[in-house]
Amino acid sequence: MSPIINTPTPVETNTDFEVRSLDAMCVNDSHLVEPWYHNIKYALIGILFGITFIKAEIVSWFRIQEMFRFQSFHMYGVIGVAVVVGAISIQIIKRFKIKTMYGEAIELHDKTFNRGQIYGALLFGFGWAITGACPGPLFAQIGAGFLAIGVTLLSAIAGTWVYGYFRARLPH
C-alpha cells in the first residue's frame, strides 16, 4: 500500500497495484517504462472514439432518455454490439495468446464482487439519467461545444474526491 510518488522505477513492479486496482477499472498492466510521447497513440484512438460518440449521438441527453423510457433501440444497439465485439476480441486474444505490440503478454484481471458495485452503480445510474452522460460523454459534450457541462465535470471530479475521502466509512 506504500504510495509511490515521483519515484521513477526502472521496471514497474506494480507495488501500488492494490491501491490502483481496488476498484479502478482501468489498471495499467504494462510493465514497460515508456517515454511520454508513446501516449500519443492513445490520444489518436481517443479522437476516433470522440468522433464516434458525437456522430452516433451517444452524448445526447435525449438518446439516454429514449433508452431509459424504452422508446428507442439506438443505445441498446450501441452497447450490445460493443459488448459482443469486445467479448469476441477478448476470446481471440486469450485463445491465441496474442501479445501487445511491444511483445508483452496481455493480462486480464478478474474483478471481485463488493456491495459498493450495487450502491455506487445505482447512484451513478441516477446521475446518468439526470445529466444524460456517463463519464465518456461528459468529456465529449464539452468538446462538442456544450460548455456548461464543464460544471457537471467539475462536480463529477468533486464527487470522486468525496468518495475517496469517505471511502473507509462506506459499506463495501
Next chain:
Amino acid sequence: MRILNHSVMLQFLSQPWHWSVAGVLIGLTVPTLLLLGNRVFGISSNLRHICAACIPANIPFFKYDWKKEAWNLFFIGGAILGAVIAANFLKDPAPFQVAAATQRDLQALGVQDFSAMMPSDLFGVDQIFTIKGLIFMVFGGFLIGFGTRYGGGCTSGHAISGLSNLQFPSLIATISFMAGGFLMTHFGLPLLFKLF
C-alpha cells in the same frame, strides 16, 4: 472527381451514424487498447486520476503514481478533440431527431428545446447559476463521480470492458446502474422538474 468524392464522403460521415457502426467501433476500443499496451478501457478512472494529480490531499485513495495512468488522460483528451472535430467539421445539416414518444413525455415534464443533442433550457450556459443548473449539472455530476468510483466503474469499465471479459461483478454493476437510470427517469425526474 476527387473533390466530388471527397464531399460525398464528408456528407456520408456527417449523417448520424448507425448504432451498429458505433457499437463495432466502441467494441474494438477494448482489444485496441490491450494490443497497444495492455491498457484496459475504462473512462471514469480519469476522474480519480484528476483528483490524484490535482487535489490528492493526503487521502490514501489518491496516493498513487497517476502519471503511470497518463495514457488514459491522453485518451480522454483525444476524445474531447474528436468531439470538437465531429461537431465542427462533420456537422449534420439535418434537424436533430428525438423519438416522438420521448418528445411527448419530456414536453409534459417541461422540456422546451429539442433542436440539439442537449436541451438548452436545462444545460445552457445561462442555466449554470439557476436551480436547474444546480440539479442537472452540479447534483447530477456529483452522482456520476461519486457513484462510478463507489461502484468501481462506469459504462465503459463495467458494461463494455467488464462484460466483454465475462466478469460477474460487472454484470451486477451494469444491472444496478441501468436500474438507477430507470428509477430516476420514471420516478425521480418528475419530482425534480417540480423544483423549478
